[in-house]
Amino acid sequence: MVANVFLRGLALIYCQKKREIGKLGKYGAAFTASLTLFSAKNPIETKAFMALPITPLDKLSRNPDDMKTRMELMIMKVQSDFCKALEKEDAVKFKVDRWERQEGGGGVTCVLQNGSVFEKAGVNVSVVYGELPPAAAAQMRSRGKKLKEGKLPFFAAGLSAVIHPVNPMIPTVHFNYRYFEVQSEEERHWWFGGGTDLTPYYLNSADCIHFHSTLKEACDKHDKSYYPKFKKWCDDYFHIVHRGERRGIGGIFFDDLDTPNSEDCFQFVSECANAVIPSYIPLVKRHKLASYTKVEREWQLLRRGRYVEFNLIYDRGTKFGLYTPGARYESILMSLPLYAKWEYMQRSAKDSPEETLLEVLRNPKDWVDVSGSKPEELQQGQN
Amino acid sequence: MVANVFLRGLALIYCQKKREIGKLGKYGAAFTASLTLFSAKNPIETKAFMALPITPLDKLSRNPDDMKTRMELMIMKVQSDFCKALEKEDAVKFKVDRWERQEGGGGVTCVLQNGSVFEKAGVNVSVVYGELPPAAAAQMRSRGKKLKEGKLPFFAAGLSAVIHPVNPMIPTVHFNYRYFEVQSEEERHWWFGGGTDLTPYYLNSADCIHFHSTLKEACDKHDKSYYPKFKKWCDDYFHIVHRGERRGIGGIFFDDLDTPNSEDCFQFVSECANAVIPSYIPLVKRHKLASYTKVEREWQLLRRGRYVEFNLIYDRGTKFGLYTPGARYESILMSLPLYAKWEYMQRSAKDSPEETLLEVLRNPKDWVDVSGSKPEELQQGQN
Numbered sequence: 024m025v026a027n028v029f030l031r032g033l034a035l036i037y038c039q040k041k042r043e044i045g046k047l048g049k050y051g052a053a054f055t056a057s058l059t060l061f062s063a064k065n066p067i068e069t070k071a072f073m074a075l076p077i078t079p080l081d082k083l084s085r086n087p088d089d090m091k092t093r094m095e096l097m098i099m100k101v102q103s104d105f106c107k108a109l110e111k112e113d114a115v116k117f118k119v120d121r122w123e124r125q126e127g128g129g130g131v132t133c134v135l136q137n138g139s140v141f142e143k144a145g146v147n148v149s150v151v152y153g154e155l156p157p158a159a160a161a162q163m164r165s166r167g168k169k170l171k172e173g174k175l176p177f178f179a180a181g182l183s184a185v186i187h188p189v190n191p192m193i194p195t196v197h198f199n200y201r202y203f204e205v206q207s208e209e210e211r212h213w214w215f216g217g218g219t220d221l222t223p224y225y226l227n228s229a230d231c232i233h234f235h236s237t238l239k240e241a242c243d244k245h246d247k248s249y250y251p252k253f254k255k256w257c258d259d260y261f262h263i264v265h266r267g268e269r270r271g272i273g274g275i276f277f278d279d280l281d282t283p284n285s286e287d288c289f290q291f292v293s294e295c296a297n298a299v300i301p302s303y304i305p306l307v308k309r310h311k312l313a314s315y316t317k318v319e320r321e322w323q324l325l326r327r328g329r330y331v332e333f334n335l336i337y338d339r340g341t342k343f344g345l346y347t348p349g350a351r352y353e354s355i356l357m358s359l360p361l362y363a364k365w366e367y368m369q370r371s372a373k374d375s376p377e378e379t380l381l382e383v384l385r386n387p388k389d390w391v392d393v394s395g396s397k398p399e400e401l402q403q404g405q406n
Numbered sequence: 407m408v409a410n411v412f413l414r415g416l417a418l419i420y421c422q423k424k425r426e427i428g429k430l431g432k433y434g435a436a437f438t439a440s441l442t443l444f445s446a447k448n449p450i451e452t453k454a455f456m457a458l459p460i461t462p463l464d465k466l467s468r469n470p471d472d473m474k475t476r477m478e479l480m481i482m483k484v485q486s487d488f489c490k491a492l493e494k495e496d497a498v499k500f501k502v503d504r505w506e507r508q509e510g511g512g513g514v515t516c517v518l519q520n521g522s523v524f525e526k527a528g529v530n531v532s533v534v535y536g537e538l539p540p541a542a543a544a545q546m547r548s549r550g551k552k553l554k555e556g557k558l559p560f561f562a563a564g565l566s567a568v569i570h571p572v573n574p575m576i577p578t579v580h581f582n583y584r585y586f587e588v589q590s591e592e593e594r595h596w597w598f599g600g601g602t603d604l605t606p607y608y609l610n611s612a613d614c615i616h617f618h619s620t621l622k623e624a625c626d627k628h629d630k631s632y633y634p635k636f637k638k639w640c641d642d643y644f645h646i647v648h649r650g651e652r653r654g655i656g657g658i659f660f661d662d663l664d665t666p667n668s669e670d671c672f673q674f675v676s677e678c679a680n681a682v683i684p685s686y687i688p689l690v691k692r693h694k695l696a697s698y699t700k701v702e703r704e705w706q707l708l709r710r711g712r713y714v715e716f717n718l719i720y721d722r723g724t725k726f727g728l729y730t731p732g733a734r735y736e737s738i739l740m741s742l743p744l745y746a747k748w749e750y751m752q753r754s755a756k757d758s759p760e761e762t763l764l765e766v767l768r769n770p771k772d773w774v775d776v777s778g779s780k781p782e783e784l785q786q787g788q789n
Contacts, residue, residue: 118750118751120751134750134751136749143750145750264728265728265735266735324745328742331746331748332718332739335714335715335719336718336719336725336728345647345648352649353750353751356715356750357750359711359748361747361748361749362707362745362746362747363711363745363747363748364744364746365526365739365743365744365746366519366744367501367517367519367526367528367736367739367740368503368736
């Protein structure tokens with residue numbers, strides 16, 4: 024598990040001795056000059072991306088069927104689709120930082136800060152490769168991966184995002200989809216991981232049902248066992264243990280996915296990544312003009328304090344990333360909210376909307392049942 | 407080291423399956439009824455304390471020369487002196503929570519929130535005893551303490567405080583003084599630890615020199631080697647590694663102090679604890695009416711974000727405490743500021759006051775030289 028965490032750290036955030044290669048505006052000269060690179064065989068359409076892919080275009084176009092190429096292009100596309108969907112709701116545009124990692128690979132970090140609808144929105148692609156550090160390899164072995172001693176080439180590609188809206192009636196969303204390869208002698212180990220989860224400040228059953236239903240629908244197209252399994256995994260993972268609370272109302276979370284085959288896994292992960300927009304954007308539209316009070320804003324800030332607690336104390340990717348020398352901490356910590364609050368002995372009134380949320384954070388509930396129909400009590404909650 | 411961390415966690419913050427015993431107002435009936443308990447031999451004066459000591463008064467009065475008694479009474483007194491010194495500067499008073507730990511001991515947590523001068527000030531006493539958990543004992547052994555297998559009675563008493571003022575021109579201060587005993591067969595292991603450190607938002611050389619000079623004076627009365635050694639230890643400990651920054655301009659930090667004898671150690675620790683008021687309160691008085699801008703307030707919030715990063719990611723006491731089942735997280739997390747901020751890619755202008763502070767956080771400097779005189783450059787800085 025720790026090795027996987029290491030790779031998540033690498034895939035999403037890791038940039039050892041990174042070299043910033045300038046802040047390319049989306050329409051910067053270097054970028055527009057290479058919008059499309061035609062190889063003899065495979066044109067790579069980069070026009071829609073937030074920046075050029077990390078892997079050189081000629082290498083991508085030479086290997087169109089390689090899972091590394093397909094994953095990189097998929098996450099570049101979803102990054103762009105998601106950023107553009109968010110920009111449509113906001114008066115402010117994303118700032119795009121394309122960075123390279125000296126040892127191989129790099130990333131594209133897109134952040135929208137102080138927007139009209141989004142207080143802080145970060146959407147990050149990382150594509151890193153090189154040689155697996157011995158400690159990470161040892162941890163992978165202890166997890167069951169059969170890896171030789173010595174040099175182990177690896178590749179990791181991931182897309183990660185956290186969106187903190189201004190309005191406390193819009194939930195925060197987080198998602199993360201990743202792919203890893205490690206080469207050991209003749210064998211190539213590979214696996215996928217990921218998840219999408221929602222952190223509301225005020226509980227709106229219709230939102231929760233819509234969000235979970237959308238994720239379940241994406242899962243069900245691939246394997247009916249996925250949603251219930253990954254929903255529970257999500258509730259278990261996003262646990263602020265010292266408070267006995269979950270970070271939010273969950274979603275899906277999975278790791279080490281390598282069955283039934285890489286094609287099916289890729290299709291499933293692509294499906295999930297593409298389900299983020301339909302799962303979340305309707306909630307933004309629904310609540311972005313809602314009125315709210317100072318008390319509700321303060322409650323949002325307190326809950327953002329809990330978000331910071333989870334990310335800095337428990338989240339394995341964040342911790343591993345930050346402990347790695349030379350980590351690009353700006354990309355790791357883009358997940359933190361613009362503002363957060365900690366109040367000593369804060370208690371919400373009995374039967375208050377704040378307490379209603381806490382009850383669900385303490386005792387996660389099912390928002391859609393396994394058979395796909397909405398639980399009766401939730402149908403009522405939707406009214 | 408980890409075992410020590412465990413004990414620091416216990417001494418300062420730990421309260422397994424704690425039972426809140428009500429929020430005693432400072433002048434609550436239960437308290438005033440027992441202001442002074444006279445035993446035949448040793449009256450224990452509790453009038454000045456924020457609440458009753460944790461150990462029953464009759465037990466304290468029966469063992470006046472026991473280091474456990476002396477430490478508990480010393481930290482209760484310093485807690486009270488410090489809280490009263492802060493209250494003199496503020497329109498708001500401390501809220502006092504006295505709590506008990508089911509397995510033995512408890513604490514007195516004093517918090518002043520949303521004051522006129524202090525945004526959040528927490529001053530916590532813990533006095534806990536019982537049986538050392540096996541994992542902690544194992545870790546202590548790996549650190550060199552010779553402890554038998556099986557049940558190990560322990561005692562830990564500590565005082566800990568973090569003061570976050572409203573005005574960005576007043577620095578945040580933190581201190582922590584603690585005493586431990588572990589009984590193994592015939593041998594009683596004991597040691598002291600502690601430190602005081604300052605986190606300014608804007609660098610004021612006169613403040614830094616005053617603060618360090620006061621600590622050095624306290625150290626020098628006991629051992630001329632203490633200040634330089636503990637000053638470096640402090641700079642090394644409060645290191646936000648991923649940013650390559652210290653949390654603040656340091657102070658002193660020490661652990662495992664058990665020489666030359668327990669009496670001298672206690673006198674030294676008492677001296678340091680009593681040096682907090684003269685080291686810090688003059689800075690509060692000096693700056694509490696200073697004007698400041700919104701930009702300076704936002705910078706203070708960003709630095710408070712760094713404070714949160716250090717405490718949640720690196721501080722061993724906080725981490726160990728939070729990982730302990732049943733920890734009293736309210737007392738652990740009272741160290742966090744009321745508000746904090748994280749901005750993606752925030753950069754301060756060259757030669758700005760913000761950059762001047764950062765330079766010192768990146769490269770800690772000596773504020774007083776070892777011989778006791780102020781370095782020439784700092785004397786200039788004081789003008």
